[in-house]
Each structure stands twice: as structure tokens, then as C-alpha cells.
Amino acid sequence: MTDLEKLLGEYRLVLGLEIHLHLKTKTKMFCYCDAKIYDSAPNSHTCPVCLGLPGALPIPNFEAVRKTQLLGLALGCSLNEHTRFDRKHYSYPDLPKGYQISQYQQPFCESGFIELSSGQKADIERIHLEEDTAKSMHKVDKTLIDFNKSGMPLVEIVTKPTFKTIDDAVEFSKRIQDAIRILGIADGDMEKGQMRLEANISLRTTEMEREGKIPTYKVEIKNINSFKFMEKAVKAEIIRQRGLLENGSQPIQENRGYDEDKNLTISQRGKEDAHDYRYFPEPDIPPMVFDEDYFEQLREELPELPSKIKTRLVSEYSLSVKNADFLTKGQGLELLNRFEELCSNNLEPEKVANLLINKQEYRELSSQDFIKKMQETNSKSIDSADLDEIIKSVVQENSGVVSQYKLGKISVIEFLVGQVMKKSKGTADALVVRDLLIGRLK
Ligand SMILES: [Zn+2]
Structure with missing residues (x-):
């Protein structure tokens, strides 16, 4: 039984991811501010558009659009011919204009997938493009806001509730990181906030799993900034939800954050449904139409x-x-x-x-x-007959270590490899030695 299965008990994990990525572009999403914002002084990369001043008009960055579509192709998505930007309304100090320009009904890319090494297929629901918000820094008696990040081109990859294990979700995220680097469209440095994860978690019974039913609630863990952090946060949330379910209550739909020191997730706010955001088409940007010739060009460009x-x-x-x-x-x-x-x-x-x-x-x-x-x-380099001779003698001289290995303490193989390397005066290849030793000790 795996650690995860022990944690889940009678239940099964239902996990979906939202991955946010800063695209690598010359300028921001809807203005001409320089997008090289990392390590620069607060509020040094701003203009009326990304400060959200009234009357400032957004101009979409086509470089960002094209890079989003390339990512979609790389991940097996279909690209929409008709797309548009929408306004997503909510109020927060880091979003002074009261809405974020995002995509709702007609994103650039839909329904892709990645095949994972576990054999599972991870289904992607959509990939859309939006602007990032500013950054709030909370001090004891005040909150400071840095607008450098405001208006950065932000891609969001939304998966279906497709993952049954945390390992699969981590592998998926790493594969995305590899893909964006090969495509050259983003760096995905998590420490710099260029890649951020959110995990949607719920638990279901084995019976629901068999019938393909998804729970009616999901809890979103926000602001995951490393793979290790994701693993710990999801585990903590599984323990909490299992406790509730075993006591006969249903977890509520909400956003939670993970407190690493306490190893607990903590309620942040109720999770909005789409209608709470009162989406409507962005009136300052006309809808976009792409044709098959353009998509064909993109396909040819795909590395x-x-x-x-x-x-x-x-x-x-x-x-x-x-x-x-x-x-x-x-x-x-x-x-x-x-x-x-x-x-x-x-x-x-x-x-x-x-x-x-x-x-x-x-x-x-x-x-x-x-x-x-x-x-x-x-x-x-050493002749293979000589090497065989050395391996034979090391195995004979270290019978204690050899029996530990045979009892399952696999790590002691490194000690034996070391002994062989020493005797061969470094002329052997450590990988070859390890394989030969493993073969001999079978
Ligand atoms: Zn700007």
C-alpha cells in the first residue's frame, strides 16, 4: 500500500490543477511596458494601462497570443478560430480597475492531454491568456502594492479533475515546465513567481470512482510555489477532508491556503462560481479570428x-x-x-x-x-576481464555488506561500487560497475 493510499483510507483522490505561467515577451500583455520586471525596483515598470487608470485603452500583445497558441499545439489542444477577451470582475487592492482582462467562453486553446509515465492520460480542459494582477505586500499596519507584475502576460492551463495521485500531478507540472522551456515561450522559474500552481481537491468513494462520478464540491489550494509544497499541501488537505467525511459532514467549496509551519490548510474565502465574476466581452478589444493557414504556419514552427x-x-x-x-x-x-x-x-x-x-x-x-x-x-580504461576480477574480489571481501544488500538494503551497492572504483584506480565506469555488481548479486 502506498503512503497516499494509507492517507486516503476508504476514499479516492480527485485532483485537478490550474497552472499559471508568465510568458516571455518583450512587453506586457496590454501595454508597451518592458516585461523584464524581475529584480527591478517596485513600480518602475508601469503606465496608465497597467496601473488601471480610467480611460486607458488596452492593446493586445500578439507575441503573447502566438506563444499561447504554440503551447496549445504542443499539448495536443485544438485551437479556436474565433476567440475573444472577457472582463472578469472582482475587487481587490491589487486590481484597482475592478476587473481582470481574461478569457472565458472562447479561450485560445481547448481539450489537450499529456500521457504520463504511470500510463494515465492527463486531460487538459483549456488554455487561456490573461493579464496578471499587481502584488500586495502586507506589513504590520499597512499594505504596499507593486504594479510591476500588473499586466504581465499570464497563461493559465486548466486540467480536468484528472489526477488520481499526487505523483501524477507533479509529473504533469514538470512536463509543462519542460515543454515551455523547449518552446522558448516561458522560463517557469517558480521562485520568481513565473510559474504558480493551484490544486483543486476533493475525495470520493470507490463506488463513485467506479461510476465515474465527481464530488459536488472542490477545495482550491492557492499559491503553490514549489512541487514539494504541493505534495505537502495536498496531503494535509486529504487528511482534513477525510476527517470531515468520516464524521458524516461534507467539506464546503472554498479557497484555502497551506500553512507549512502548522502543516494545515486554512480557509481563505468561499469559492466563487463563474457567475459571481459577471464575465462579459471586453468592449475595448475586438474579437479575434484566425484561419487555417495561420494555424498551419504555427504547426510548422513547433519544435x-x-x-x-x-x-x-x-x-x-x-x-x-x-x-x-x-x-x-x-x-x-x-x-x-x-x-x-x-x-x-x-x-x-x-x-x-x-x-x-x-x-x-x-x-x-x-x-x-x-x-x-x-x-x-x-x-x-580498464579491460573487462580485469574488471570482472576486481568485482569478484570486492564481493568476496565484503560478504557482510553483500548479505545486507541481499536482505533488501539496496543502498549499500554504492559502497561496493566505491570499493571497485578504488581498486580500478578510477579507470572503470561507475555506471557499468553498478550494473555488473547488480547482475552478480542477483
Ligand atoms: Zn504598462
Whole structure:
């Protein structure tokens, strides 16, 4: 039984995500203010439009529109030919004009998906574009507002209540981060607030799950700024909702925040329904119409995405699936171009990948130096019969550690790898040694 199943008891998790991303554009969403706002002095990037002054007219940033549509294509969405912006009304100090320009009925992109490594398909409901609000900083006796963030182009990806585990939701978010970086449309740095998550959580019985029924309530956890934070917040909320359900009461629909110190979620406000926002078409921006020729151009522009690259690395370079996987997600993506460039010099791809992935010092070398160093090391590298001999002796000399390993303490393998590396005076490849050891200890 997994930790999550223990937490859930008789219940099953229903989880959906809203992911907000700052797009990387030259200017803000509806004005010409410079969008490089990070680390700049408060209120240094503002104008009448993004300050929300009366009478200021918004002009949509087409670069942001195009980047949103590219993201939609990358995530398998259909792109709408007819779209428009809407006003979403609510009152908050960081939104002085009393409404946010967003999209409601005709977003740019609808119904996409990502296939996750668990085999689950994560369904995306929509992707729309809006303006970000300003930032409030609460002090003891006052609230200060910085308008630099106000009017930043903000993409929102809304999933269906599609995730059954927290791991799937985290993987989905990481895959989005990889996709936006490959597309070059956003950086998704969570520490800078360029990527923010909200999680919609409810619990249902196994019977409801079988019948495909979704609970009538959902609780939204706001302002999630790291994957670790998401995991902790969702777990805390599961415990709270399960407690209520087991006592026969129904959790109410609301927004909650997560208090990391207390490991509890705390009620913030009742969750609005769409009609509370009194959406209506933004009268200052005409509806937009796109044709098939334009969509075809976008499709041609779409770069190769991680899942495709992974398949190609295995077929084109005969790379191991493990290394292909590493080079097509997270930090590994930063090594991908380097890998392909080096392989064009007729080097052995698997070796190049191992060096780039495992040896920091190789990453900084020029291609010429890389090739030189690789050839030098190759000539020094150990003969496989000698290596077998060393492995055999290390296994014999460390029978205590070996039996711990066989009893399930897998981590001690690293100790054995270390011993072999020592005896081979560093001429063996640690990954190869680990595989050989695992094979021998089976
Ligand atoms: Zn502005």
C-alpha cells in the first residue's frame, strides 16, 4: 500500500490543477511596458494601462497570443478560430480597475492531454491568456502594492479533475515546465513567481470512482510555489477532508491556503462560481479570428518535443532508454544540444551521454577538448576481464555488506561500487560497475 493510499483510507483522490505561467515577451500583455520586471525596483515598470487608470485603452500583445497558441499545439489542444477577451470582475487592492482582462467562453486553446509515465492520460480542459494582477505586500499596519507584475502576460492551463495521485500531478507540472522551456515561450522559474500552481481537491468513494462520478464540491489550494509544497499541501488537505467525511459532514467549496509551519490548510474565502465574476466581452478589444493557414504556419514552427526526442535518441543513436529519458527532461534538457553536437563528431553516443550526465568537468569542455579527453581516458580504461576480477574480489571481501544488500538494503551497492572504483584506480565506469555488481548479486 502506498503512503497516499494509507492517507486516503476508504476514499479516492480527485485532483485537478490550474497552472499559471508568465510568458516571455518583450512587453506586457496590454501595454508597451518592458516585461523584464524581475529584480527591478517596485513600480518602475508601469503606465496608465497597467496601473488601471480610467480611460486607458488596452492593446493586445500578439507575441503573447502566438506563444499561447504554440503551447496549445504542443499539448495536443485544438485551437479556436474565433476567440475573444472577457472582463472578469472582482475587487481587490491589487486590481484597482475592478476587473481582470481574461478569457472565458472562447479561450485560445481547448481539450489537450499529456500521457504520463504511470500510463494515465492527463486531460487538459483549456488554455487561456490573461493579464496578471499587481502584488500586495502586507506589513504590520499597512499594505504596499507593486504594479510591476500588473499586466504581465499570464497563461493559465486548466486540467480536468484528472489526477488520481499526487505523483501524477507533479509529473504533469514538470512536463509543462519542460515543454515551455523547449518552446522558448516561458522560463517557469517558480521562485520568481513565473510559474504558480493551484490544486483543486476533493475525495470520493470507490463506488463513485467506479461510476465515474465527481464530488459536488472542490477545495482550491492557492499559491503553490514549489512541487514539494504541493505534495505537502495536498496531503494535509486529504487528511482534513477525510476527517470531515468520516464524521458524516461534507467539506464546503472554498479557497484555502497551506500553512507549512502548522502543516494545515486554512480557509481563505468561499469559492466563487463563474457567475459571481459577471464575465462579459471586453468592449475595448475586438474579437479575434484566425484561419487555417495561420494555424498551419504555427504547426510548422513547433519544435520537436521531449517524448518525440526521446524516441529519436533511442532509434537514431541507439542510446539506452535510461540516458534518453535523462536527456529529455528537467535539467537533462540543458545537455541535449551539447550531446547531439558532440555525437556529430563520430563519437560513441552512449559514452558521450554517460560523460555529460555523470561528469561535471566534461560539460564545460569545448568539443575539441572533450574529444581529446575522451580518447585519453579510453586508452587508459580498464579491460573487462580485469574488471570482472576486481568485482569478484570486492564481493568476496565484503560478504557482510553483500548479505545486507541481499536482505533488501539496496543502498549499500554504492559502497561496493566505491570499493571497485578504488581498486580500478578510477579507470572503470561507475555506471557499468553498478550494473555488473547488480547482475552478480542477483
Ligand atoms: Zn504598462
